[in-house]
Amino acid sequence: MAQTADELAKACAAALWQTDQASQSMGMQLDAVSPGKACVSMLVTDVMVNGHGTCHGGVIFTLADSAFAFACNSYNQRTVAQHCSVTFLTPAYLGDRLVAEATERQRQGRSGIYDIVVRTEKDMTIAEFRGHCRTVKGTLLPPEDVASEATEEDC
DSSP states (O other): OOOOHHHHHHHHHHHHHHTOHHHHHTTOEEEEEETTEEEEEEEOOGGGBOTTSSBOHHHHHHHHHHHHHHHHTTTSSOEEEEEEEEEEOSOOOTTOEEEEEEEEEEEETTEEEEEEEEEETTOOEEEEEEEEEEEOSOOSSOGGGOOOSSOOOOO
């Protein structure tokens, strides 16, 4: 039986999550994934607050980068960041739950462009992140675990 694109994306996310100690150690949760999309959330804890009393920008970047990783690795091609940029719009604070939603904008050949919006649960936009990815050799899932009749272009 053929695996759907959503099933493949979920299987890829599970494989990636299994060894993603960085995201797990920061308390991130993988809330949703589908082809070219991912949603990751995290609670801002006291160890994430900087000297200004706001969430450290590097923590916000890391959350967005994790959502980016799950979105661009949803096609069973090992994919890494090539270039990323972030614009911080408003601060996040201790106790805020941040949600990073990644959306694929363009995917062609070995390259892809993804936009990630980081918001609070109250829908306040904290940051906008843009990531450019590049596929490298290999897959997340072994061939025997992928039962798909359709092939996707590399991202």
